[in-house]
Amino acid sequence: MDVLRLSEDHHEWLKELCTHVENDFVQLVEDVAGSLLDANYKTNINMEASPTLKRGTAALGALLVEASKRDSAPDAVALYLQAIDIPEKHCADIVESYRKRKMELRRTGSSVGFSFPQIVDVNWRLDYAVTSKNMSRTAEPGYKVYFETMSKEHGLDSISFAASVEDLHEIVWKLREAVKSVEKHAGGS
Structure with missing residues (x-):
């Protein structure tokens, strides 16, 4: 299992997202995870509403993809989020969503891509x-x-x-x- 690392920009975008979205944060995390798993997933996220929301959801998606790609344990994701100063409640929401969807994210990630016959x-x-x-x-x-x-x-x-x-x-x-x-x-x- 590799160490989870995102760019400094991603760290800042996640922090901005946490301060920008107080209500319905759980739904936002579920929508991001759902859209990673299903291209036809219907989400309520209005990306045009705010550049902060757009950057934050991209960072959240990157976090979920990287964590599942590296087979990170939910506890390791929680420690990582705490290390980059994500508020405890938001950290718990992200980790819970990751815990529920980890295997689906790994399956989807392994089937994505192109390979020659x-x-x-x-x-x-x-x-x-x-x-x-x-x-x-x-x-x-x-x-x-x-x-x-x-x-x-x-x-x-x-x-x-x-x-x-x-x-x-x-x-x-x-x-x-x-x-x-x-x-x-x-x-x-």
């Missing part, structure tokens, strides 16, 4: 064209390549393409170039 299998077939409509004799080899891929978004999928011998040589050359580049950067760090 992983190649899980490769098959190929050599087709040798002896004749064609336009020419009596062509004698050209051609390859059909099939990739089986796995992705979080689409599960198992297939990608296929046809290539000439020259095309395959170019693909192999570019892949070797990519491997060399990765090895160079990995070895240099």
Whole structure:
């Protein structure tokens, strides 16, 4: 578990939010947490009403996301909030909301993002064209390549393409170039 850290700006924005919103603070915290979990969550927060409210809710969202990403214990979040001088009542409200929503926030955070499909299998077939409509004799080899891929978004999928011998040589050359580049950067760090 990593130490929870936010920027000094976030600290100031959280403090401003606590002094700006006295009534309905619990509802505000619930609305911020709910909007992090569901893009269609209906909130009563009017961001246009106040720049302080806008900055404060952004800081509160950052706190909840960072705490869940780092798998921070609710008690650690409480200590962190106390260390940056958040009032005790507001601290308790934030920690209670975090305690209730921590696992949901972690699940949502782990499903966010983009990743390229992983190649899980490769098959190929050599087709040798002896004749064609336009020419009596062509004698050209051609390859059909099939990739089986796995992705979080689409599960198992297939990608296929046809290539000439020259095309395959170019693909192999570019892949070797990519491997060399990765090895160079990995070895240099």
